[in-house]
Amino acid sequence: MGNRRKLLASLAALLSFILSGVVSASAELNMRPGVTETSQSAYDLHMMVIWVMTGVAVVVFGLMFYSFIFHRKSKHPKPATWSHSTKLEFVWTIIPFVILTALSVPAVKLLIKMEDASKPDMTIQVTGSQWKWHYKYLNEGIQFYSNLATPRSQFDEVGKEGETKGENYLLEVDNELVIPVNKKVRLLVTADDVIHSWWVPELAVKKDAIPGFINETWTKVLEVGTYRGQCTELCGKDHGFMPVVVKVVSESDYKTWVENKNRERIVAEKAAAEAAAKSWDMSKLMALGEKTYKDKCAVCHKEDGTGTPPVFPGLKDSAIALGPVREHIEIVVNGKAGTGMQAFGSQLTDAELAAVITYERNAWGNDKGDKVQPAEIQAFKAGN
Amino acid sequence: MSDHHPTGIKRWLYTTNHKDIGTMYLWFSFVMFLVGGAMAMVIRAELYQPGLQFVQPDFFNQMTTMHGLIMVFGAVMPSMVGLANWLIPMMIGAPDMALPRMNNWSFWILPFAFTLLISSLFMEGGAPNFGWTFYAPLSTTYGPPSTDFFILGVHMMGISSIMGAINVIVTVFNMRAPGMTLMKMPLFVWTWVITAFLLIMVMPVLAGTVTMMLTDRHFGTDFFNAAGGGDPVMFQHIFWFFGHPEVYIMILPAFGVVSEIIPAFSRKKLFGYSSMVYATASIALLSFIVWAHHMFATGMPVAGELFFMIATMLIAVPTGVKVFNWVATMWRGSLTFETPMLFSIAFVILFTIGGFSGVMLAMAPVDFQYHDTYFVVAHFHYVLFPGAIFGTTAAVYYWLPKWTGKMYNEKMGQLHFWLSMIFVNLTFFPMHFSGLAGMPRRIPDYNMMFSDFNMLASIGAFGLGLSQLLFLFIVIKTIRSGKKAENKQWEGAAGLEWDQMDTPAPYHTFSTPPKVS
Ligand code: HEM
Ligand SMILES: [Cu+2]
Numbered sequence: 076m077g078n079r080r081k082l083l084a085s086l087a088a089l090l091s092f093i094l095s096g097v098v099s100a101s102a103e104l105n106m107r108p109g110v111t112e113t114s115q116s117a118y119d120l121h122m123m124v125i126w127v128m129t130g131v132a133v134v135v136f137g138l139m140f141y142s143f144i145f146h147r148k149s150k151h152p153k154p155a156t157w158s159h160s161t162k163l164e165f166v167w168t169i170i171p172f173v174i175l176t177a178l179s180v181p182a183v184k185l186l187i188k189m190e191d192a193s194k195p196d197m198t199i200q201v202t203g204s205q206w207k208w209h210y211k212y213l214n215e216g217i218q219f220y221s222n223l224a225t226p227r228s229q230f231d232e233v234g235k236e237g238e239t240k241g242e243n244y245l246l247e248v249d250n251e252l253v254i255p256v257n258k259k260v261r262l263l264v265t266a267d268d269v270i271h272s273w274w275v276p277e278l279a280v281k282k283d284a285i286p287g288f289i290n291e292t293w294t295k296v297l298e299v300g301t302y303r304g305q306c307t308e309l310c311g312k313d314h315g316f317m318p319v320v321v322k323v324v325s326e327s328d329y330k331t332w333v334e335n336k337n338r339e340r341i342v343a344e345k346a347a348a349e350a351a352a353k354s355w356d357m358s359k360l361m362a363l364g365e366k367t368y369k370d371k372c373a374v375c376h377k378e379d380g381t382g383t384p385p386v387f388p389g390l391k392d393s394a395i396a397l398g399p400v401r402e403h404i405e406i407v408v409n410g411k412a413g414t415g416m417q418a419f420g421s422q423l424t425d426a427e428l429a430a431v432i433t434y435e436r437n438a439w440g441n442d443k444g445d446k447v448q449p450a451e452i453q454a455f456k457a458g459n
Numbered sequence: 460m461s462d463h464h465p466t467g468i469k470r471w472l473y474t475t476n477h478k479d480i481g482t483m484y485l486w487f488s489f490v491m492f493l494v495g496g497a498m499a500m501v502i503r504a505e506l507y508q509p510g511l512q513f514v515q516p517d518f519f520n521q522m523t524t525m526h527g528l529i530m531v532f533g534a535v536m537p538s539m540v541g542l543a544n545w546l547i548p549m550m551i552g553a554p555d556m557a558l559p560r561m562n563n564w565s566f567w568i569l570p571f572a573f574t575l576l577i578s579s580l581f582m583e584g585g586a587p588n589f590g591w592t593f594y595a596p597l598s599t600t601y602g603p604p605s606t607d608f609f610i611l612g613v614h615m616m617g618i619s620s621i622m623g624a625i626n627v628i629v630t631v632f633n634m635r636a637p638g639m640t641l642m643k644m645p646l647f648v649w650t651w652v653i654t655a656f657l658l659i660m661v662m663p664v665l666a667g668t669v670t671m672m673l674t675d676r677h678f679g680t681d682f683f684n685a686a687g688g689g690d691p692v693m694f695q696h697i698f699w700f701f702g703h704p705e706v707y708i709m710i711l712p713a714f715g716v717v718s719e720i721i722p723a724f725s726r727k728k729l730f731g732y733s734s735m736v737y738a739t740a741s742i743a744l745l746s747f748i749v750w751a752h753h754m755f756a757t758g759m760p761v762a763g764e765l766f767f768m769i770a771t772m773l774i775a776v777p778t779g780v781k782v783f784n785w786v787a788t789m790w791r792g793s794l795t796f797e798t799p800m801l802f803s804i805a806f807v808i809l810f811t812i813g814g815f816s817g818v819m820l821a822m823a824p825v826d827f828q829y830h831d832t833y834f835v836v837a838h839f840h841y842v843l844f845p846g847a848i849f850g851t852t853a854a855v856y857y858w859l860p861k862w863t864g865k866m867y868n869e870k871m872g873q874l875h876f877w878l879s880m881i882f883v884n885l886t887f888f889p890m891h892f893s894g895l896a897g898m899p900r901r902i903p904d905y906n907m908m909f910s911d912f913n914m915l916a917s918i919g920a921f922g923l924g925l926s927q928l929l930f931l932f933i934v935i936k937t938i939r940s941g942k943k944a945e946n947k948q949w950e951g952a953a954g955l956e957w958d959q960m961d962t963p964a965p966y967h968t969f970s971t972p973p974k975v976s
């Protein structure tokens with residue numbers, strides 16, 4: 076008996092030692108209060124419930140442990156014989172009821188506040204698709220995709236050595252959502268394919284993005300900074316690789332950003348038009364095609380074009396990649412509804428589309444030898 | 460004693476004996492527990508540190524999905540049916556289950572259902588990869604080809620469960636020994652009857668869900684496809700109308716088990732028997748009106764969110780009554796701490812912790828922060844592992860002497876307990892922290908800020924997995940070479956199976972009805 080107790084004590088000591096080590100090594104123990112009024116209220120409510128629950132736990136477990144010590148057979152050989160008490164049972168039905176009612180009051184208030192998206196200062200449409208976010212600023216006419224920026228080589232270590240991981244590993248994107256501080260931003264959340272969920276812990280905003288439906292939510296951030304979150308609804312293979320990054324800037328920085336974005340867009344449109352107007356030679360098409368393919372298509376079709384059939388078909392030796400050009404253009408530009416194959420017609424420039432199609436027809440042993448020019452894409456879209 | 464029965468494989472194939480069938484259910488569920496556990500080890504190995512070291516994301520999703528499905532439908536549910544088979548006739552003084560042939564059939568469907576489900580791992584496109592909740596449209600239009608096998612498998616499990624449930628209800632209502640009134644039945648029987656009603660209510664709903672998936676996939680319907688006028692959120696409503704009662708299906712029989720064991724080792728009658736019965740019934744009724752607490756982020760109207768939040772918090776009241784009654788049962792008892800009691804106590808403590816996080820999750824405005832993070836994974840493992848699994852484990856230790864006539868080794872049992880207790884907390888407690896820090900569930904890789912707690916959880920998981928092999932060893936050793944057990948192995952045990960039955964329990968239970976005082 077004594078031995079066993081000693082063993083238990085040392086085990087407990089070991090456990091608390093490990094735990095305390097971990098706890099001090101990592102600040103990431105609790106919910107963060109965040110940077111919006113609602114997130115701070117949610118945090119307060121969270122802490123309040125934790126303390127209430129801790130209180131209940133101390134009482135209930137305290138009584139239990141008292142029993143373990145003082146009502147063990149060696150100490151208390153003659154058990155009591157009572158087995159019910161209407162009064163007691165009534166009391167411990169009422170007490171939890173009162174506690175829960177008390178907890179529900181602030182919860183109801185906060186919930187009603189969180190769901191009130193009226194009178195926004197601006198509105199952004201957020202669209203999830205496999206596995207990226209699209210942001211469309213309804214008032215400013217800006218829109219862009221936001222993709223994971225961590226290179227695959229940093230995480231894919233199956234059978235190989237991984238590269239060093241950066242601080243924001245898996246929580247960094249190429250284009251952040253930029254919003255002004257202290258403005259009520261309404262978010263209209265939807266999806267193109269399966270259900271995703273847009274979550275930024277510091278804003279306490281989590282809303283499902285549901286294909287065919289538009290959900291409304293809002294946020295008003297009180298502090299300038301960059302806040303990171305992730306997709307929280309299982310959305311297929313790369314669900315773990317579609318972060319959300321929100322960059323909150325001062326109002327004047329926001330204005331500058333909008334101006335820059337608009338200027339950039341004009342420049343890009345002009346460049347795209349110029350690129351589309353000229354005739355491309357094979358090596359240029361293949362070079363741009365390879366880059367585009369790796370960026371946009373390889374997540375599903377794999378870098379070596381083998382895909383993961385039957386869900387993501389391989390493009391090496393595929394009937395479409397080796398068949399008539401028109402059908403190939405058709406599926407890349409318009410996608411195929413009800414599958415992961417999205418419509419890339421509006422996601423890529425005409426030159427990129429032409430290049431990636433050319434690439435698919437001539438890479439990995441595919442040997443069509445034909446070139447697709449941006450002009451053909453333009454003609455296809457015009458006839459669409 | 461007329462112990463005639465066929466021997467060898469025929470005995471098990473043709474048996475209509477409730478004990479044989481119970482035994483098969485229990486072994487089957489243990490095998491599934493190991494298979495599902497092995498998948499959990501793959502998950503935890505991959506999550507041991509940042510980066511993808513062992514498996515690719517799609518296979519990871521297959522592992523989480525299969526782990527969840529196998530644990531829920533293959534390990535926990537059959538283990539409860541196994542206990543029902545063994546114990547209900549003995550506890551109510553019946554000769555066998557009321558529908559013995561159906562009983563045989565409801566077991567033998569299961570190995571086929573799970574072979575089908577597990578074989579999907581080897582199919583082109585891999586196993587189901589959309590989570591055990593199989594939300595549309597990920598599981599319909601976007602599901603791998605093996606989804607159809609999954610659907611068939613779910614149908615088979617459903618049929619098996621419904622037959623098992625009907626059998627329990629018919630047995631309890633028709634086969635009780637004279638004098639065994641409803642309010643004299645052991646609590647385990649009560650919790651199982653209530654569970655059986657839940658099963659009959661919700662398993663057909665599950666069958667409906669998967670059938671709608673099937674027609675969406677192949678016959679041109681658009682139940683869950685917005686483009687065709689359907690609604691993916693409707694899928695979730697229907698699924699959780701099954702899914703929430705399902706979690707009570709997994710836990711109520713375990714409530715029954717500890718309500719037998721705690722009084723036995725407290726040497727004192729169960730406190731508040733009738734309020735226990737009423738509390739169980741109210742939990743079951745409430746479980747039908749709380750389903751959408753899993754859907755706070757789907758954009759329900761505020762009124763809906765408020766309703767489901769309040770209804771969910773209400774469930775804590777009858778659950779609290781049960782916990783207080785268990786504490787009161789021990790209060791001023793005369794306690795000893797043999798293995799079944801240890802597991803039951805751990806059940807009460809850890810299940811209550813899971814209940815606390817449950818109340819937190821019920822509060823919609825904060826649930827937005829918890830939902831679909833590791834906080835939820837921590838919560839439901841606290842109610843499932845130390846809940847359902849510890850409950851069954853306690854039951855096996857408690858009744859094994861009665862079943863086999865042999866006594867397990869108490870030292871080894873306690874070792875099993877302490878290892879399980881330490882590792883279960885080491886595995887699942889840190890998950891609360893990673894969830895609060897912002898780690899979503901169902902992801903194969905994560906940022907370094909989550910690494911410490913993930914490493915800890917993985918270490919715990921490997922320990923927990925290994926400790927369960929010790930259980931296998933203990934049970935086999937008991938069966939083969941355990942010391943002879945007494946008719947009433949536990950001093951404080953009560954009930955027909957202890958007071959009026961030999962040990963080991965004869966092959967045919969109560970051919971003449973016992974006298975119930
Ligand atoms: C050694 C024991 C176990 C370990 C280490 C373990 C570990 C895990 C982990 C890490 C996940 C989360 C996977 C993810 O979200 O990426 C998970 C999911 C799950 N586990 Fe367990 N688990 C264990 C036992 C059990 C048991 C006994 C049950 C009983 C029913 C269970 C039921 C589930 C369910 C339903 C899910 C959800 C699957 C999904 O997300 O679709 N687990 N488990
Ligand atoms: Cu996702």
Ligand SMILES: [Cu+2]
Pocket residue numbers: 702703706749750752753
């Ligand atoms: Cu639920």
